Amino acid sequence: MTRQILVILFFPLLVFLTACSTPWMTNTTRNAVEQYLLSTTVERALSAAKFQKYENRKVFLDYDYFTPQTDKAYAQGVLEARLAQFKMIVVKKEEEADIVIRPLCGVLATDYHKILIGTPSLPLPVPDTGISLVIPEIPLFQKFTRCAYGKFSFVIFESKTRKPLETIPPIRTSARYVNWVILLIPFKTHDMDMDDMVEGTTQYNFTP
Numbered sequence: 001m002t003r004q005i006l007v008i009l010f011f012p013l014l015v016f017l018t019a020c021s022t023p024w025m026t027n028t029t030r031n032a033v034e035q036y037l038l039s040t041t042v043e044r045a046l047s048a049a050k051f052q053k054y055e056n057r058k059v060f061l062d063y064d065y066f067t068p069q070t071d072k073a074y075a076q077g078v079l080e081a082r083l084a085q086f087k088m089i090v091v092k093k094e095e096e097a098d099i100v101i102r103p104l105c106g107v108l109a110t111d112y113h114k115i116l117i118g119t120p121s122l123p124l125p126v127p128d129t130g131i132s133l134v135i136p137e138i139p140l141f142q143k144f145t146r147c148a149y150g151k152f153s154f155v156i157f158e159s160k161t162r163k164p165l166e167t168i169p170p171i172r173t174s175a176r177y178v179n180w181v182i183l184l185i186p187f188k189t190h191d192m193d194m195d196d197m198v199e200g201t202t203q204y205n206f207t208p
Helices: 002-019 032-047 072-085
Strands: 058-061 099-119 122-125 132-135 138-158 164-182 185-190
Touching: 032 072, 032 099, 032 138, 032 164, 058 072, 072 099, 099 164
Parallel strands: 058 099
Antiparallel strands: 099 138, 122 132, 138 164, 164 185
16 A cells, blocks of 8 residues: 555656656657758858859869768758859869869767756655656756857869869858756757748648
């Protein structure tokens, strides 16, 4: 009887404390926030690259020295979109090009850090039972910061002579997303555009 009473007393407490903490879940390798952070960092870096003087030129992109980042394909796509803004034509063969652009990516990754003032997660064994409960952390103040960092540079050559024409120095960019909890009240801040341009609609179909 004593064990049952203890379980009855502890279970509502556990439910209440667990309700204060919502786990992050994702169905993809990276969650949506990480993807926003990385894509924003890439877009900011490549939008700052100056290619105006090569407008209307044929260009071959030499990716041999492009660090094999996980997001390499997206960075390549954004770079080619940036060149298209200057009406540059990306060709498949180097001999067909006027110039060669060699992009370098030294950094493209995320990290995080956390500040917590409050009660950390604690194990709570139930006396005289084999049950062990865990009380989640109870933050009076919490700051969980996720950041993405990128560093890109470019070397530009003449296609036929391989003569260096220009070196675009490293372009460093970042993006951040912060989850806050102050006196158990959660909110978030970020420096990215995350608003949907096209709003979805909910449809209901009751036809069996």
